Amino acid sequence: MNDRAVDRAAWENRDLEVGYDVPAEIGDLIEDIQTPALIIDLDAFERNCDRMRNFVETMGLRLRAHAKTHKSADIALYQTTRGGACGVCCQKVSEADALIRAGVTDILISNQVWGEKKMDRLARLAKKARVIVCVDDAANVSDLSRIMTKNDVVLEVLVEIDCGAARCGTGPGIPAVELAKQIAASPNLEFAGIQAYNGLAQHIIDGEERRSAIAASTAKAEKTVSLLRSAGLECKIVGGAGTGTFNLEGTSGVYNELQCGSYIFMDTHYGMVRGEDGERIGGFENSLFVLTTIMSRPEPGRAVCDAGLKAHSIDSGLPTVFDRTELAFVDASDEHGSINDPEATLLLGEKLKLVPGHCDPTCNLYDWFVAVRDGKVEALWPVTARGKLF
């Protein structure tokens, strides 16, 4: 072992090495997937998509599915074909770019964009696809108009109002109308409506409290739409809603585009947000899992798996072990998860499916979705916009 001269042939055989970094091959059994891996139960995923499509079709609404959840072109294209979506949302210009390059043709950046470089990129994208952006500030509107004019392209713009989440957004009512007027009067910008998303309300566990939060948001959106109409400004898009509240905005008569993202996958936190009937919201099932392997069992009752903080995001709580209620995921460090196993049934090398605490930042940790049906790998979908932060 002292003379470890590099084996040049092996060294240069990089393709094989890189092949190891793909978690599975088509046709592999679940047991053969390298872990930790992000897997999708395709049957559950497709049923979730059907449930949402049925809802928007019944209500006569548009679904603009949020791609910040999955960052995958394959999933975005599934949503806009079989999933009943008119287009997708994303949060960053770089995300939009990655998705548009992969074939997405109608995209709302449901966020503010600051900085000349990002606005130039936005202008380039608006030449390739339908691109819509949000604003909440007059100076931002001026910058966007200047840069779209320079690039000879027209950009659709929504006024984002703060309808209760206390994050971004101008005040509803008069301040929103002022901003809309500025947009309408700005060269190379087209006023397209309002963005009225209450992100905080999505995760309110108590059903009555959630309903009341969305009633207040909807009233602000409705008042703003009405004032805009009086000012001669029609809202082509009244957008908002997420997985936790889509049935409330969706039946309000005010919103015409729903921006749900997590419904396709669900996660531990959304599993706690229940409908009026006490059932899982929208009937959505867990279709996203972190597949993990037991790699140490230091003493009876305590096991360690290979999925830690770099394999799932704990910002909204720890994951749960799917279909194994006797097991509890109790702690995560960077590359390890600690599991309590009071019946001492876990075996070394055994695989478990974890339901992540929060699906969006979890997906952003992976290069691949491993799509599984009937115990076998059916597809590998790249996380197209993973790490696209700008």
Place this chain on the structure above:
Amino acid sequence: MNDRAVDRAAWENRDLEVGYDVPAEIGDLIEDIQTPALIIDLDAFERNCDRMRNFVETMGLRLRAHAKTHKSADIALYQTTRGGACGVCCQKVSEADALIRAGVTDILISNQVWGEKKMDRLARLAKKARVIVCVDDAANVSDLSRIMTKNDVVLEVLVEIDCGAARCGTGPGIPAVELAKQIAASPNLEFAGIQAYNGLAQHIIDGEERRSAIAASTAKAEKTVSLLRSAGLECKIVGGAGTGTFNLEGTSGVYNELQCGSYIFMDTHYGMVRGEDGERIGGFENSLFVLTTIMSRPEPGRAVCDAGLKAHSIDSGLPTVFDRTELAFVDASDEHGSINDPEATLLLGEKLKLVPGHCDPTCNLYDWFVAVRDGKVEALWPVTARGKLF
């Protein structure tokens, strides 16, 4: 805007688009870096490396710097050349592979490896570089021996003992000796010593409590080394320690390899772990920052920046705003950070440096480190092993 025919020339000009995904160019001013971005203050980084090198040289110890912090071949090679390290650690086979392909020649996987595919890959790596691995289970030792024999390569193996962190590891003392004997008797395995890392102790804020935890760990390591010696098994490596406790294991006379990782960067949590003198541990400075831009200022006193849960990990707490004690980062959602600005000084478009709550999982979110000196970009270092989870 109704006819959005794709501009084929622009569409196919992909290089330019991809160029946008690099956060900066060499020579750019900090103000021109696209955000959110992970930046390194090179002067502070180099001083941190010097401090650790001076300590191990003075104590006559080896530093095996932990690459799970940075996952960067450039930084690993800096550590093993100018930084006084004999090699590096990592946690996963895929991480080791990425770093070895990029030129690292001496690497400890400070973790258990389960599964035939991973062990085959480990064997291939052991033909290219010095590779060491940890075990805590007899069946794992048998598997490793079988697969190394099949691949005709000898692997160095450390017995991991649980010295107080209650994660992986066999019991110290007799159980460790039994496992070491099995390794020594196994074809194509070489017993190389013990792994005795107390991860829990690194983050104990109280200095006396931390010292006491490491005194207990060290006693377990010492007893194990002594029993192994009585059994005729010398420990070439007695490894452990992290940034929070390196001075304790380093002056114990028991450990000969320190595995610190975070010392190069530091973070908000390690900033709270103080030495006996009440000063920052080891004198290490913050050299790692998430550069962020203010993108909304909905009302005086409240601002929103573009760095949320996908731009830094909050598992160990929220980030702080560097050098701006009047500002408080109070909440993070997926793509937004909320900042309290009681003096209402923040401007739209202004850039801030955040000290992340936890450096390791934060680095894993990025494709690039932007290395900065004197206000200018001096280098771009890829996060070589980002997302290498297997």
